[in-house]
Amino acid sequence: MLSVVSDAGPLIHLAQVNKLFLLREIFKGVTITSGVKREVVDVGVDLGYEDALIVRRAVEEGWVSVKDVAGEASAVERLARSENISVSDAETLLCARDCGAEAILVDERVLSELARMYGFSVWSTWTVLLEALARGLIEYSEVESAIGELAGRRHKLGDGQAAEILEAARLVASKKKRV
Numbered sequence: 001m002l003s004v005v006s007d008a009g010p011l012i013h014l015a016q017v018n019k020l021f022l023l024r025e026i027f028k029g030v031t032i033t034s035g036v037k038r039e040v041v042d043v044g045v046d047l048g049y050e051d052a053l054i055v056r057r058a059v060e061e062g063w064v065s066v067k068d069v070a071g072e073a074s075a076v077e078r079l080a081r082s083e084n085i086s087v088s089d090a091e092t093l094l095c096a097r098d099c100g101a102e103a104i105l106v107d108e109r110v111l112s113e114l115a116r117m118y119g120f121s122v123w124s125t126w127t128v129l130l131e132a133l134a135r136g137l138i139e140y141s142e143v144e145s146a147i148g149e150l151a152g153r154r155h156k157l158g159d160g161q162a163a164e165i166l167e168a169a170r171l172v173a174s175k176k177k178r179v
Contacts, residue, residue, distance in 0.1 A: 001028035002121065005096035006064075006105035007089065008039045013107065013125040015051035017146040022132045023105070024063045031099050032059075033091040034068045069095050083114055096120055125150075126165050133172045140173040 004027045011032070014020045023030045032040070041059065044052025058064040069076060069091045080090035089111045096104050096115070103121040105128070106112050112122045123131075129146055132138045147162050157165075 001026070002102040003027060003029040003031070003099065004103040004105050004123065005031045005033075005092055005099060005101045006036065007092050007108065007111060008036045009107035010105045010123075010125045010128065011036070011040050011055050011064075012044075012051050013150055014128065015054040017149050018054070019129065019132070019138070019142070019146065020054050020058060022128055022137060024058075025137055026128060026131055026135070027103075029101075030058075030064045030105075031067050031095060031101065032064060033088070033095045034066055035088045035091050037066045039088065067095050067099060069098070072098075085110060085114065089114075093118060130165070130168055130172055133169055134175075140169050143169040 004023070006023070011020065014022065037059065041052050041056045045056060055064070059066060072094055076087055076090045076094055079085070079094060080087045083090070089108070092104065092106070092111065093114060095101075097118065101120065103123055104111070104115040105123045106115060107124050112124070115122050125146075129138065129143050133140065133143055144166060147157065147165060151157055151162065
């Protein structure tokens, strides 16, 4: 099992479709930065988002841990400037490096590419759902439902991407049935 540092997007998306628990089943450890916690939980709770409460519960239960990278402020700012990314994204990369994480959970293309350049395995919301399907933790219909629900919440998923994910889910489900 891999240890992972998560960016905000996948936490929000998985919580929105009531699948955040999958992270606990798939990864040996899930870490977020204090900045991601602030963005997802603190601001989300203040705004009344149900998904923020789900993530907060995971933090309170201890299976999502929070790491403060504030002591590395200058390194974070340098990385953000040099790579032209947000401070939050720079914190996520440095946190993953410092924690010895093997993977980064992210839905953004730029951060995904940087994470790969830094040698991390990259997982997205969809990778998590497909892996959960392959392990028998969820059914095909739940992947299909997640796509529909997240599209309704303005998730940046084009029709072509949705079709590709569904096709991948069909293949995974059919292999699972043959085994």
